[in-house]
Amino acid sequence: MYTHIHQLALEVKKGVEAAHPKVDVELYQVAETLSQEVLDKMHAPPKPDVPIITPDKLTEADGFLFGFPTRFGSVPAQFNAFLDSTGQIWMKGGLDKKFAGFFTSTATQHGGQETTVFTTITYLAHHGINYVPLGSGISYFGDTSELIGGGFWGAATITGSDASRPISEREKEVARFQGKRFAEIVATYIRGAQV
Ligand SMILES: Cc1cc2nc3c(=O)[nH]c(=O)nc-3n(C[C@H](O)[C@H](O)[C@H](O)COP(=O)(O)O)c2cc1C
Known part of the structure; x- marks a missing residue:
């Protein structure tokens, strides 16, 4: 809605690409379900130039x-609509044994980063997708000297009530860490390749 997730995604993508030159990463957005009138009332900027995903891409x-x-x-309705559109793929077990991780953003410091990820893991369970957490490899998760989103469940940023807070350098670093770690795990377990 206000581009924080898009910017985080670009950092995550950098991390994936850093894992190995042969790792192929593609960026998509889900379709918007709100009308332009509602988006205007919410002061939403134009969407980034990223293709809209269709379920078969998964x-x-x-x-x-x-x-x-x-x-x-919890997960936004727009994203839920996309997840719901994978029913036919689910019937064929089309995503079984694949891997997934999550990253998110909240307006407030305790606005639900962990619950947003946690409540979406059910989707992975039903598809047989392996959940990959971010883990505990970030040393400054215990540092209280500055505001920092994200944690063991995934990268995240805190946007402020008016969505004006820029993503901090540490939050970007966490996003890149998640991308790299995720790509290394997927490559190791699915491709049998060491990266
Ligand atoms: C309907 C609605 C519900 C929201 N619920 C929460 C919430 O529970 N906790 C919170 O911290 N922020 C909440 N927000 C704020 C958004 O999470 C915030 O605007 C978003 O993380 C900004 O990311 P973006 O720039 O990618 O849109 C809500 C926003 C809307 C429009």
């Missing part, structure tokens, strides 16, 4: 890093 990938802002501590 079957082509070994893994997915899904990013979405929180809505009441």
Whole structure:
């Protein structure tokens, strides 16, 4: 809506690409479900120039890093609509044994980063997709000297109530870390390659 997730996704992508030159990463956005009138009232800027994903794209990938802002501590309706559109793929087990991780954003410091990820893991369970957490490899998660989004469940940023807070350098670093770690795990387990 206000581009934080898009910017985080670009950092995650850099991390994936840093894992190995042969790792192939593609960036997509889900379709908007709100009308332009509502988006205007919410002061939403134009969408980034990123292709809209269709469910079949998921079957082509070994893994997915899904990013979405929180809505009441849970996944946004726009993203849920996309997840719901994978029913036919689910019937064929089309995403079974693939890998996924999540990253998110909240307006407030305790606005639900962990619940947003946690409540979306059910989707992975039903598809048989392996959840890959970010883990504990970031040393400054315990540093209280500055505001920093993200944690063991995935990268995240805190946007402020008016979505004006820029993503901090450390939050970007966490996003790149998640992308790299995720790509290394997927490559190791799916391709049998050491990266
Ligand atoms: C309907 C709605 C519900 C929201 N619920 C929450 C919430 O529960 N906790 C929170 O911290 N922020 C909440 N927000 C703020 C958004 O998460 C925030 O604008 C978003 O993370 C910004 O990311 P973006 O720039 O990618 O849109 C909500 C926003 C909307 C429009």
